[in-house]
Amino acid sequence: MNGDQIALTEILRPPALTAEAPYKRANSGPSLDTRFRLFTRQNPHKPYFLVAAERDSILNSTFSAKWDTKIYIHGYLNSGKLLAPEMELKDRFLVRGDYNIIMVDWGRKSQDLYGRVVNLVVPEVGQQLAAFIRVVQNVTGASWNSFHLIGCSIGAHVAGFAGKYLNGQIGRITGLDPASPRYKNLPPQKRLSRTDAQFVDVIHTDIYGVVPFGASPVWIMPYIELKVASPNATPRISKSGLKEPIGHIDFFPNGGDRQPNCSRADLLCEHLRSYDYYMETIATAAPCAMVGFVCTDWPSFVAGRCTDCGARNDRCLRFGEPAVQHRELSDASRSLLVYLRTAGYYPYCVYHYEVRLEVIADVARRYSLHNSSLTVTLGPKVQLHVPLVVDAEQIEGSKLFCPVGGTVLRQRPSVLTLTACTGAA
Structure with missing residues (x-):
């Protein structure tokens, strides 16, 4: 092995991180096909492929330790190809300023059986991501605070595992409607939690609802949880997103459910609205700021009991990308619940x-x-x-x-x- 390479065992099994793995292990190694694409303003269209085991792939890239690093992790059943929404996210950040934008591609393994993805693949990809971030930080000298992981659906839990293996050192994790099936009621060490980064903000848009049978393709059924109270009762679906608050700040647009202009027949519309809302807050020329209000629950918010912004203006919080400005409100012992309304189409801010x-x-x-x-x-x-x-x-x-x-x-x-x-x- 030459000086430009690092042993895979060093990358995939950092001793300090794996002494007590919080999950059942899959086979480690490059067979997981996890790839890291880097975009910057110097290469906005054609990515550099960064390889954790090859320092030169990082040193010879356009990565700069002077810029914040945004790492996006896609969700379940993604092909691994960069789709239009992901490209738009990358483009919006690069219009906004100088960033290292890294797209994590674990698409091949995300198409496995859902139970296997939850139990084996997500923790393993999270560990690989942690090892990759550790190498990038060591090679470039970037500060831990400059890393921001953005995970969509089950990708939010990948981000959580990465944060755990880095002992919560990274600056921020944003969970876009973290997946609920198989994660509901799990302890923090087996899902995204507020201890995984210095600041964890979560957007909940699809926490429960009633969905008719036959409303969506069969392939999506493993991604929801069906509950029938009695043989004659309407099937209630505990849908794609977690209801439980798991971050330092948990945002519940429209109460976390029944997103405007989302048909009940479209099981993914509400789930993916978290992405749409977050995207709007990245734009440099957003039509208005999305602001939420600290409250105990949605009915209290609707009843007008939570409109006081507080003497320190710490009860009216910016939503989405600007939420990081409220990191001083972080409390490791509890989540701050924030509610807001949105429109049913772009612009979503109201x-x-x-x-x-x-x-x-x-x-x-x-x-x-x-x-x-x-x-x-x-x-x-x-x-x-x-x-x-x-x-x-x-x-x-x-x-x-x-x-x-x-x-x-x-x-x-x-x-x-x-x-x-x-x-x-």
């Missing part, structure tokens, strides 16, 4: 509003407001009928405050000026 009505207590006692609605006129052709959300806890003295939630206003108000934060515009 402006959040809250309307409060002050009603004299005598009127509130005389008339039932629980089945009332508010009509809002925004212009000659736009009129919204919004149900009132009456919260008995918000009765103060002689006034009754009726927060309004669930309003998506696609046009800026032209007649009525709204204030604060909980519908959307």
Whole structure:
């Protein structure tokens, strides 16, 4: 072996990382066909193939330790080819600035039986990715903080295993709707968790729902979990994404389910919306900022109980790529739950509003407001009928405050000026 090569045993089995493997091992070695494609502004279209066992492939590439490194890990059943959405992600980052963009290709093994992928392949690819990152860091001197892993679906758990084998040193992991089947209720050492990086943010878009049989191709059925309460009950599908909060900050757009304009017959639409939402936040000319609100749960958010941004403005958080600016809120012992609304098509960002009505207590006692609605006129052709959300806890003295939630206003108000934060515009 010459000086430009590193033994595969050094790469695939770093002693400090594998003393107590948290999973059953598959066969290590190059047979896993994991490849690493590097794109930078110097080579935006044709990738360099980086090989962990060959230092020269890194030293002679366009990789720069001065730039942040974005590493994207695809999900289940990917062919390994760079598809249009992945190319767009790469392009958006390179328009944004100087980055090392690395696409992890484990496509061949991602097409194996789902159970085998979960139990054997994902941990193994995560270990290979960790070994690759360690070599790149050693060869180039890049800081651990500069590495950001972005994992889609089951790729989020690959990122988690990589982070575990690097002892949580890497700067950030973003999980785009981490896969739920076979991962639900698993302990943190067997899935993505908040201890896998200095900052872990997670986007949940497909946490549960009701899906009719025959709605999607048979090949996707292993990717969902079917639950039938009784023989005559409607089959409930615990769908592709994890419901449990597992990051430092967990974002739940639209409550984590029922994404606008996603048909129930399309099992992957909601799951892949996490990618679409995240992509929008990378754009340099985004039409508006996507902002979420710290809250205990979705019903409380919709009811308007979580619109206070806090004295330090630490309860209204940027969503997606800019979420890293909130890393100081990271708490290893708990997840911060953040909720927001989106539109059903690009641009997905919306402006959040809250309307409060002050009603004299005598009127509130005389008339039932629980089945009332508010009509809002925004212009000659736009009129919204919004149900009132009456919260008995918000009765103060002689006034009754009726927060309004669930309003998506696609046009800026032209007649009525709204204030604060909980519908959307």
